[in-house]
Amino acid sequence: MEHGQSIAITYTSVCPAKCVKMADMQRGYSGVIECTEWRGFFNCHKMDELSDYLRSRHVPEEDIQRMEQEKMDSSVITLMTDDQLREYLPSYGDRLAVFGYCRRKEKEPTSRKSKLFDRLRGKLLKEFWNDFYEQCTMGNGFKVPYLRHDFGKQEWESVGRIITFGWQKEKYLPVKLSPVILEQALLGFVESDLVDSFLKYVSESERVIFESCRSDFEGVDQEELLEIMDIHNCRRLPTADNFEPILKEIAHQKLIQEPAFVIEQWNNTLAPLRSELKGIAAVYEELQPTSRKIMRSMTYPSTQNAQEKQMVKYVSAYLRESDTQHLSLFLRFCTGSDLFTGKSITVSFTQLQGFQRRPVAHTCGCYLELPVSYDHYPDFRHEMNKVLDSNVWVMDIV
Structure with a gap:
């Protein structure tokens, strides 16, 4: 899988043979992608891991977004000089750390299939169990296995x-x-x-x-x-x-x-x-997800301007008025799992406007990027619901 390549993965419904394949998940993703009836496109590139590393060093979000826009992954940075990288990372310590990180990543004998599977594991479990409930159980609120x-x-x-x-x-x-x-x-x-x-x-x-x-x-x-x-x-x-x-x-x-x-x-x-x-x-x-649990798991930038403070209020209001279904969808959007597993969600803010304006989530690191260009709370709520209810999940896989 090369940089920028789109991979179409087709899922088929639960059947006995595929349940057996699903049970061998740790062997790789090849036997798992057939387990549930769901389709998606996954853009595979290295930028997400690098972005996560930069965030861990508290590099300004605007610098990270600029590098993402110019598709600068670890393989590109290893070809750059210090002067070239200075245009993106002014701090000498950050440049040294990133050069070392990228050289290590390029030398790692990692399995792309294994890494892809690790990122998809939570999503595949969710999709598998949704189909299992429909095809192999009886019941309303609680389900009971149905003998087939x-x-x-x-x-x-x-x-x-x-x-x-x-x-x-x-x-x-x-x-x-x-x-x-x-x-x-x-x-x-x-x-x-x-x-x-x-x-x-x-x-x-x-x-x-x-x-x-x-x-x-x-x-x-x-x-x-x-x-x-x-x-x-x-x-x-x-x-x-x-x-x-x-x-x-x-x-x-x-x-x-x-x-x-x-x-x-x-x-x-x-x-x-x-x-x-x-x-x-x-x-x-x-x-079980609740608005209180999710709000406590969210981390915002320590310094915020007036627009960003308003967005924090919008998110809190949205979570408080959401039903259990939408709380599960919100968690799935941010973390890949529809259950509250204790993962922390890191929130950052963007300047996306017009047709590009939308909430963006990176489930690999549980990052949520929110535009600050919403004029009113109903606009944010409407756009957030559209994203969650669409059941179309665009995931960036390293």
Whole structure:
């Protein structure tokens, strides 16, 4: 892959063979790019790593942007003289450090495939699990694995290895899976409230009926209740006295008994996580994005002019009014993961205007570049939503 080359990567839907390939992610990206149904173009160049290094030395952002615009990567800088580089980096210490950094980078025997895969790993996990939820699970808020005739022992073990790999490499868990599934597989027993998880598994209309039965059984439409109980294969007539035990039995059947084969296959593959994931429900809660968590993870320049201070207020207002879906999309845009994994987001400001004005994110280093040319908050909110809702992610891969 040469500098500036565009690579088209095509993803196909989840199938048993591709689940097995996905489980071998650490071997490289060649077996992974087929795992989810998503298309993207990746511009591969070396500039991102150099820019990250310059930012770590607190080089002014305008100098970094100028070098990016002129496509000065490590291979170019090794051909320059000190006088030539002085036009971009006035500090002698920065020039010496950059020359040394670029010479080291040019000598490193790195694998481009491996580096590409490392950058895409979080995105691929997100896309894989989105397709997995659609094609291999049942449920509303919480999902439960669905037994398929084309998914046997090997395929479900591979999915278990993907869970292990995602946590070990990215601190990523498929949080839409009911936590009782992972608890049973990891611990051999359930810590979470089984009925509460079941109520998040059923449809919204069924949840309303079940909760009404728990508080006022006589006030519920009995005909509708019986229809719902029949859907869940209930063989007893519910009454005010026996409804709670029946509900617990149905919850156990749906969440533990029916996916028992899957849980059995995951029991061994998730074994490396037992010491780390003793409180699944707490881990789920920590991974859920909130506006407060994201705002605390963002770092802004220490000195700001009036326009930049206004942009900080716009970002805070945007995060506070965003729903969970848009908070996840914002995290995915900035970090590559739709879950809150504790990564710090470094914000800088640009002078982009007109058709070039747009928020720009570098997921490799979790950098967010924001133009300061928005006249009003609604303009910023509209443009940010357009970027996040487009589901088109332009990623610069080193």
